Amino acid sequence: TTQDLAVKSRGGKVLTTSDEWFAESHNLLTAAAPISRKGHFTPKGAWFDGWETRRHGPEYDWCVIQLGYPGTVAGFEVDTAFFTGNHSPFVSVEGFVASPSATVATGPEDVQWTPILPKVALNPDSRHGFKLEVPTTQFFTHIRFRMFPDGGVARLRVYGKVHQVLPEDKADVFDLAAVGAGARVEAFSDAHFGHPSNLLLPGRGHDMSDGWETKRSRAPGHVDWSLIKLGVAGHPTLIEIDTAHYMGNPPKSVTLLGYTAEDTLQENPITLLSEAPVKPHRQHFFEIPSEVSSGPAVTSVKVVMIPDGGIKRVRVFGSQSWPANAIPANSIIGQRRPLPDEDTWNLLxxxxxxxxxxxxxxxxxxxxxxxxxxxxxxxxxxxxxxxxxxxxxxxxxxxxxxxxxxxxxxxxxxxxxxxxxxxxxxxxxxxxxxxxxxxxxxxxxxxxxxxxxxxxxxxxxxxxxxxxxxxxxxxxxxxxxxxxxxxxxxxxxxxxxxxxxxxxxxxxxxxxxxxxxxxxxxxxxxxxxxxxxxxxxx
Structure with missing residues (x-):
């Protein structure tokens, strides 16, 4: 299972670019599919949802992208949707690993780039998938995306596996279900309005587009669920369920079940939450009883929405070993971070x-x-x-x-x-x-x-x-x-x-x-x- 390491919603961003005269390079990393506004013009020319450079430039145009999470790369998707007559005919991708204290230089030749995707041809108005024969063994923090010689591309997806960032002290409490810890969604019942992989993202989001939302159910006893593979086996101590922006459509309640590595058929769930009521547009914190936390380490959790609705984020705070260290007083774990309208949205x-x-x-x-x-x-x-x-x-x-x-x-x-x-x-x-x-x-x-x-x-x-x-x-x-x-x-x-x-x-x-x-x-x-x-x- 791979994830888009470069998408904006996971923190991906363009650091610098050679040219973006017609359309800005940050559009490459937009999570939503590209759209067309045929006939709409800006002072610089026709409007395109993507990255487009001037004509007759140098040998190639380039942009440097900082991945949202460092990771190994398995493949790419390059989409030239709606670029007809102005698409880039060839592209390539290279990678770089920056140390935590280092910054990537702004020039295209200022760092030693590692080739990942050789120069490949593109068609106009098409989605192209490029799967590497073998995923990279090296993880990357940045990539350089090159268009030969110029032109436009609507979207770039960088698929790979997150390079885990875990506490050195195994008794420290952290989010076992975070993307940065290597967590991923393995299965789900429904993703009609929003994918459950959004549950693992950082922050509280910006609207209902970046959470998990299912279609309305009509059958008695219906529930929706998603199965999250934790980044590492751990002992949950605190659960956060965030319904930010879901004001008229949160679930009535949430159940959270844990599974151990040995329980491959998920026949012996460990109840972490049982039909816990949740409110609209709010963070909810639930402490796990110590007798549960001290039990076997769990490797997966199933989030069950009763009966359906939307959840923005799920955080499973815990430690790799037991007993866990105390959460530092200055930590944001378990602390409400209210949105500006969190206490007033439902008011006259x-x-x-x-x-x-x-x-x-x-x-x-x-x-x-x-x-x-x-x-x-x-x-x-x-x-x-x-x-x-x-x-x-x-x-x-x-x-x-x-x-x-x-x-x-x-x-x-x-x-x-x-x-x-x-x-x-x-x-x-x-x-x-x-x-x-x-x-x-x-x-x-x-x-x-x-x-x-x-x-x-x-x-x-x-x-x-x-x-x-x-x-x-x-x-x-x-x-x-x-x-x-x-x-x-x-x-x-x-x-x-x-x-x-x-x-x-x-x-x-x-x-x-x-x-x-x-x-x-x-x-x-x-x-x-x-x-x-x-x-x-x-």
């Missing part, structure tokens, strides 16, 4: 919009100088213009159950920008049941500003209704006045600190003055562990 997200008097009217008034007010009057011997009744200050304390009187509290709020600057997580709202509340920036010049977030009551219990959540951006030259009993978020400053003058009627009786509602239940319902029930996008 609203865009903050510029505030207007009409839009904000259900919740209060906008305090600003009117652009036109026929009722304004000249005062102070004609040196000032007075605009009356731009807000309504309310004290409804007579409706409170207690008899404590309320007085106007004229206060100063100094507000600062939160850590979250683009997407603000909504964890709570508050309201003042019997008083309006006015916020007016002091010294506001229109630069910077703040955001107000409001919601209406839920008719069932009076708590805030998330479906009515609204957010408004407000300039520093504007103020706002909340009506009594309006659910609102604490003030959110978007730029430099803002000092507000506030006026609220308060009696000193807790909930009469301010009532808070925390969205813990709503956040838990959508699987957010940080108590966030909605996101305001600024």
């Amino acid at each position: 997200t609203i865009e903050a919009e510029p505030i207007t008097k009409e839009a904000f009217a259900p919740w209060g008034q906008v305090i600003e100088v009117p652009t036109y007010d026929p009722n304004s009057i000249k005062v102070n011997q004609g040196t000032a213009q007075k605009f009356s009744h731009i807000g309504y200050f309310s004290n409804l304390r007579s409706y409170a159950l207690n008899d404590e009187p309320a007085v106007a509290n004229i206060a100063i709020f100094q507000c600062y920008k939160p850590i979250e600057t683009k997407d603000i997580g909504v964890r709570l709202l508050e309201r003042h049941p019997y008083s309006s509340q006015m916020f007016v920036p002091m010294g506001g010049d229109g630069n910077g500003g703040f955001v107000v977030v409001v919601a209406k009551d839920r008719t069932s219990d009076g708590n805030p209704d998330l479906s009515t959540l609204k957010a408004f951006t407000v300039a520093n030259s504007q103020g706002i006045n909340y009506k009594p009993n309006v659910w609102h978020h604490p003030m959110i400053v978007t730029g430099r600190p803002v000092t507000f003058l506030t006026i609220t009627h308060e009696s000193g009786v807790g909930r009469d003055d301010c009532e808070e509602y925390w969205f813990k239940k709503e956040a838990a319902t959508v699987g957010n562990q940080d108590g966030v029930a909605a996101v305001v996008r600024i």
